[in-house]
Amino acid sequence: MPYAGRLDRRRFLKEAGTASASAALAPYCWQAAVAETNAPLQPALSAPRVLLTPMPYSTVTLAPGKPEQQRKDTVAVLFSLSDDELLKPYRVRSGKDAPGRPIGGWYDAYAYSPGHTFGQWLSAFSRTAAIEDSEPMRARVRGLVAGLGDSFDAKGSFFNEDNRFPAYTLEKLNCGLVDAYQFGGDRNAAEVLHRVNALAQPHLPEKALSRVEQKKRSTRDETYSYDETYTLPENYFLAYQRMGDTYYRELALKFMHSSFLNPLAQGENVLPGLHAYSHLNALNSAAQAYLVTGDTKALTAAVNGFDFVQQQSFASGGWGPNEAFVTPGRGELAQSLHGTHSSFETPCGAYGHFKITRSLLAITGDGRYGDSMEAVMFNTILGSLPLQPDGRSFYYSDYNFEAKKAYHATKWPCCSGTLAQAASDYRINAYLHGARGLYVNLYTPSTVRFEDGGRPVEVQQSGDYPFDSAIHFDVRPAHAARFALSFRVPAWAGNNARMTLNGKPLPMPTLVKGFTTVERVWGKHDRLTLDLPLALRIQPIAPETPNTVALLRGPVLLYGLGPAETVKETALLAARQTDQSRWTVATSAGDRTYVPFSAISGETYSPYQVVTG
Numbered sequence: 001m002p003y004a005g006r007l008d009r010r011r012f013l014k015e016a017g018t019a020s021a022s023a024a025l026a027p028y029c030w031q032a033a034v035a036e037t038n039a040p041l042q043p044a045l046s047a048p049r050v051l052l053t054p055m056p057y058s059t060v061t062l063a064p065g066k067p068e069q070q071r072k073d074t075v076a077v078l079f080s081l082s083d084d085e086l087l088k089p090y091r092v093r094s095g096k097d098a099p100g101r102p103i104g105g106w107y108d109a110y111a112y113s114p115g116h117t118f119g120q121w122l123s124a125f126s127r128t129a130a131i132e133d134s135e136p137m138r139a140r141v142r143g144l145v146a147g148l149g150d151s152f153d154a155k156g157s158f159f160n161e162d163n164r165f166p167a168y169t170l171e172k173l174n175c176g177l178v179d180a181y182q183f184g185g186d187r188n189a190a191e192v193l194h195r196v197n198a199l200a201q202p203h204l205p206e207k208a209l210s211r212v213e214q215k216k217r218s219t220r221d222e223t224y225s226y227d228e229t230y231t232l233p234e235n236y237f238l239a240y241q242r243m244g245d246t247y248y249r250e251l252a253l254k255f256m257h258s259s260f261l262n263p264l265a266q267g268e269n270v271l272p273g274l275h276a277y278s279h280l281n282a283l284n285s286a287a288q289a290y291l292v293t294g295d296t297k298a299l300t301a302a303v304n305g306f307d308f309v310q311q312q313s314f315a316s317g318g319w320g321p322n323e324a325f326v327t328p329g330r331g332e333l334a335q336s337l338h339g340t341h342s343s344f345e346t347p348c349g350a351y352g353h354f355k356i357t358r359s360l361l362a363i364t365g366d367g368r369y370g371d372s373m374e375a376v377m378f379n380t381i382l383g384s385l386p387l388q389p390d391g392r393s394f395y396y397s398d399y400n401f402e403a404k405k406a407y408h409a410t411k412w413p414c415c416s417g418t419l420a421q422a423a424s425d426y427r428i429n430a431y432l433h434g435a436r437g438l439y440v441n442l443y444t445p446s447t448v449r450f451e452d453g454g455r456p457v458e459v460q461q462s463g464d465y466p467f468d469s470a471i472h473f474d475v476r477p478a479h480a481a482r483f484a485l486s487f488r489v490p491a492w493a494g495n496n497a498r499m500t501l502n503g504k505p506l507p508m509p510t511l512v513k514g515f516t517t518v519e520r521v522w523g524k525h526d527r528l529t530l531d532l533p534l535a536l537r538i539q540p541i542a543p544e545t546p547n548t549v550a551l552l553r554g555p556v557l558l559y560g561l562g563p564a565e566t567v568k569e570t571a572l573l574a575a576r577q578t579d580q581s582r583w584t585v586a587t588s589a590g591d592r593t594y595v596p597f598s599a600i601s602g603e604t605y606s607p608y609q610v611v612t613g
Contacts, residue, residue, distance in 0.1 A: 026394075048294045049366035052056030052439055054358060054428035055448055057130040057183065061427060063462070071423035075128050077387045078420060079123050079140070079276055083147050089115035090151035093158045095430075096352070105391045105411030114158070116169050118148070119418030126184035127424040141184035145177065149192035156199030163203075164220075167229040171198045172417065174235035182242050190243050197251070205229060208257040211275065227500050228510050230257035231281045234355075237288035248359035249292060256289060256298075257282050265301040268306045272327040276320025277345050280309065280352040287359035299363065306356055312370065315539045315550035316557050316597070316607065317353070317375030318344030318397055327553075334545040336399070337608055343399035347415035351422040354429055361441065362432065366516020367488045370441040371555075373429055374490065377442065378466055379557045381422055383597030391416065397597070402565035417569060429480035436517055437484035443471045443532075452483040459485070464554045467580045469534045475526045484519035487530050490555060498531040541608055549611050551575065551585075551594060557607055558594040560584060564606035565589060568613045 058173035062068035084100025091098035092109035106112045122144050140506070152158055173196055175298040181189035197268040208230040209217070236252035241243065263270045271279065282307040290299035296396055311328045313319040320326075321336035321343050336343060353376045361369040383405075385394040391411030398404060408415065430442040437452060438459065448462045458476040465471045475485070489497045489511055499506040499518070509516045517530065534554035540546045549570050551558045558575075567587045575583040575594060583594040597607075 004612070018227070034372060048291050048363075050291065050362050052432040052434040053360045054362065055263075055431040055433060055450065056439075057127060057424070057427050058133060059449050060427040060431055061447045063447070065445055065488075067377075067423065067426045067444055068388070070382065070384075071128075071420065071426070074387050074420040075124055077389050078124060081121075082387060083140075083143055086115075086118055086121065086144065087147045087151050090118070090148065090158055090594075093160070093163070093545065094151060094153040095157065096151060096153065103391060103412060103466050104584070107391075107412040108160075113169065113414075116165065116172060116414065117412065117417030118144075119169070119172030119174065119176030120421055122148075123172075124420035124424060125178040126176070126179040126182070126186075126555045127421065128184040129185070131424060131427065138186070138279050139400065141180050142186045142188070145186050145189045145192050146186075148173075148177075149188070149195060152196065152199055152576075154199075156203060156581055158201035161203070161467060164224050165227045166200060166203045167227045167232060170486070171228065171231045171235060174232070174239060178235055178239050180241055193239060194245075194247070197247075201251075206254075208232070208255045208314075210257075210259060226275075228275075228281075229255055229606055230279045231278050231285065232258065233257075233285035233360065234281060234288050237285070237292050240292060247252050250401050252285075252289070252292070256285065257370075261286050261298065261301040261305075263456075264305045264308075265297045267304055269311075271305065271308050271312075271325040274325050276323055277348045277352050279305075280349070280356060283309075284352070284356045284359055287356065287363065290363070299393070302356065303360065303364075306369075310540075312590075314344065314399055314541065314607070315552060316379035316397065317372055318343065318346070318349060318399075319381050320344060320349065321399075328542070329544055331472055331542065331544050334548045334608075337401050337548070337606075339404065339539075341398045341400045342381060342396045343403075345415065346380050346384055346394060347419040347422055348417075350376050351425070352416035354422060354425050356439050356505075358425075358429060365513050365515070367441075369512065370488045371490050371492075374442055374555050375557075377429070378555050381419070383600065384419065384584050387416055387419055387605065393419070399607050401608065403605050403607070405600060405602070410425045432481040433487075436486060436519070439486045439488070439515060440473070441488050443530075452477075452481065455479060455481050455483075457481075457483070459585065464580070465532070467555050469554070471530045471532070472526045475528065475531070476524055477522050480521055481525045482515050482519070482521045485522075485528070486515045486517040488514055489516050490514075492537065492552075492554065493532045496532075496533045496535075497587050500529045500531070502527055533608070536575055538569060547612070548608050548611050550607050551609075552585075556596050559597055559600060559605045559607045560585070560609060561593045561595065561603050562604050563604060564609045565592060566610045566612060569611040570613060572609075572611065 013326040082100055085103050088098045088100050089109040102108045125137055125141050129141055177189045177193040180186045183367050211225050214227055218224040232255040233252040236248045239248035283302045286298040287301040289295055309319055312326050322340050323345050328331035357369040380397050380465050385405055387393055392407040393413050393416035395408035395413055395415045431448045432439040432441055444467045449458050456478045460474040463471045499508055538549040538551055541548045565587050572585050575585045577583050581596055581599050584591045
């Protein structure tokens with residue numbers, strides 16, 4: 001049975017792994033630790049303030065359904081790979097005995113990105129160990145950590161100059177080892193983490209480099225300029241928070257991407273043209289910098305940067321066609337609908353999106369970050385094609401006017417690493433805890449267990465949301481007690497949300513930053529129902545192209561089957577629901593069926609159409 005943990009500082013740092021309790025850490029300005037390429041700012045340093053903390057993995061149980069099945073299926077594929085197969089690129093490149101077959105694709109020793117997803121898979125195993133309280137999974141984590149530590153030679157040859165992406169791979173190794181320490185319960189991971197970083201540092205530049213700077217230094221082909229030194233701070237900050245070693249804080253500060261974050265902190269949108277997923281991760285590095293140092297400039301950069309991301313996002317919540325941010329106001333998103341089939345790098349993008357929205361939600365308590373997280377969950381990653389045992393992985397969500405789902409051309413790409421991580425995180429995205437008790441952020445059938453004032457409480461969530469508007473919460477305290485439950489009311493629901501308690505209407509409490517709070521004496525058999533009316537609405541792809549629109553119902557983007565058509569706006573809004581997840585729209589060419597992304601397999605589809613009227 002999952003642990004019903006006391007939500008105090010020790011428990012939170014031990015399992016949740018977020019820096020809510022970083023106020024005791026000494027303020028440290030990352031500007032002083034890196035070479036500036038912009039006019040320096042003078043940040044206000046103070047104790048970091050965090051309003052909410054995610055519930056630990058072990059306290060949340062997902063009911064059978066798509067989110068939990070996606071996690072189980074993905075982890076099962078990865079678990080079927082042997083330790084020797086996973087460790088082979090590290091052993092081969094270090095001149096060590098390397099039994100096991102090469103698994104192919106990007107992963108092999110001298111392929112495009114040797115061993116690049118090892119750390120992400122180790123992270124997924126570690127999170128699974130916490131989720132399932134699984135000793136076999138913890139044993140697998142211990143074996144992989146020990147094997148990794150023995151796979152490097154004394155020179156760190158794995159990171160040699162013929163490795164395109166030493167920092168990119170190191171960042172993922174750091175994530176896996178920090179998670180193995182935190183969630184897999186393997187204290188040996190701390191020693192291996194230190195060894196790996198000591199071996200890698202001589203092969204890295206002295207600071208974070210942009211791709212332009214990296215290209216100037218490279219003597220090989222352009223792909224060698226794609227390394228992502230600027231993503232390293234995120235997991236260095238986490239290593240410092242979880243292990244207490246200042247070595248990692250110094251490394252985090254060393255690789256802060258000042259030329260990117262400084263202008264964002266000043267309100268300048270420098271995202272256009274940059275690689276989308278990796279720079280979103282850099283925004284989360286800034287959020288982690290705030291949590292560790294109290295640097296409000298870093299937090300401002302993260303908030304402003306994410307605002308700029310949302311200004312150029314699709315109705316699905318995804319962003320970054322062709323893996324690059326676009327310039328708002330120029331019609332570039334609309335142009336991408338017929339210019340590319342590579343619209344959103346989905347498992348990687350969703351994983352990064354979950355991280356930054358969870359960080360900003362925790363720091364600010366603002367439900368708009370939950371709204372964004374919900375859109376990405378329902379409209380992108382839950383519709384991913386399943387990872388295959390031979391390494392075929394879903395990569396891009398296609399938003400073209402004539403779109404199709406497909407696997408990536410190469411096996412074991414980066415998205416094969418992030419899918420299991422993102423699917424594990426549905427739990428910690430769903431529920432958070434704050435001064436006013438439990439906060440419900442995502443609506444998916446599940447049970448959460450926690451303590452309030454020393455009293456065990458269980459809350460079970462049920463319903464068919466997002467296809468049915470009613471979400472039920474059965475509240476089960478061990479004894480009748482007074483405490484608060486807060487529920488995110490999405491912006492699209494406006495003032496139309498309603499509540500009932502034990503079948504009787506409940507006056508809708510005031511919204512605060514998108515959350516409404518019910519505080520009362522809860523009995524053992526209370527049922528609260530939140531009703532979020534799921535009206536149809538249309539959303540233009542961008543203000544400058546108002547006639548190119550998507551059809552949404554609540555949080556769900558509805559995709560038209562077949563190539564895009566021109567249709568009357570009134571016809572879209574009059575769509576008829578024919579079953580739980582299918583709608584019909586009358587067009588000049590006949591009826592057209594609309595479905596959620598998760599209901600699409602091999603059909604041609606389009607999320608956008610041009611409207612008249």
